[in-house]
Amino acid sequence: MEVGQMQRRLIEYTKSLFMEGILDDQFLQLQQLQDESNPDFVVEVVSLFFQDAEKLLNDITRALDQQSVDFTKVDAHVHQLKGSSASVGAQRVKNGCIAFRNFCEEQNVDGSLRCLQQIKQEYYHVKNKLEALFRLEQQIVAAGGSVPMMELSF
Amino acid sequence: MFGKGASSSKSMEIIGYEKKFSVLIVDDDPIIRKIHSALLSKFTKEIQEVKNGKEAVDLYRSGASFDIIFIDKEMPIMNGLEATKELRAMGVNSTIVGVTSCDLSSERNDFIAAGQNQCYEKPLTIEKIKSLLSELNKNN
DSSP states (O other): OOHHHHHHHHHHHHHHHHHTTSBOHHHHHHHHHOBTTBTTHHHHHHHHHHHHHHHHHHHHHHHHTSSSOOHHHHHHHHHHHHHHHHHHTBHHHHHHHHHHHHHHHHTOHHHHHHHHHHHHHHHHHHHHHHHHHHHHHHHHHHTTOOBOOOOSOO | OOOTTOBOSOOOOOOSOOSOOEEEEEOSOHHHHHHHHHHHTTTOSEEEEESSHHHHHHHHHTTOOOSEEEEESOOSSSOHHHHHHHHHHTTOOSEEEEEESSOHHHHHHHHHHHTOSEEEESSOOHHHHHHHHHHHHHHO
């Protein structure tokens, strides 16, 4: 596949992630911050998010597994996950966290467990999508092309 | 012309705010620190980061000073409001900008009462920084 084709494919792929609500504007903000002095910025930030999210999801799972659930702790973890997902534009994960916090307030274990399942699904979904996006970018760069930028107006 | 992974958009170097200034980023979240650092580096090269309010206060006690402090509200050891009060009590005149992930409207009064000049919801964006700088420019 030649570079032009790959670039078009990347743009279409990225657009679809926005259309499906998987990513939001914040991801575009991150791309705007990437430049020659900071060429791997987006990958680095997203990698931090992956590490953070996986740790938090484990912590939440363990906390909900206790005989007596400490909802203050669970809520604190969810709050952090909401923050980091919002920072990278992982919209569905962020929205899942907002819903989750309501169950924490109600001290609702079943609701929380269901929500956690949902968030885990959304997280692995966005992780797969972003990893595919980065692979597309790598292919373009390896072929000697430059990564095209998405327009901010959306 | 384009390096590895470089964006193809026009250069993001912001011209217009000519005055040099230094910033301190105070946040316990490394993702936020990284993003805000990259964001502010479009405007200035003098950036320092610390993890909580106490580290910010200690920096000032050791004699450091910054033009603008971007301070998160929720942090362990010493949070943003406490640190702001402490800094103001020490006589620090730097511009202090609160940053929060909570609903801003309900927290604005707390921020202003503690001595902050302005506050924003996380994460900061290019637009928010530009509007902040033009505001500060006008007031100088």
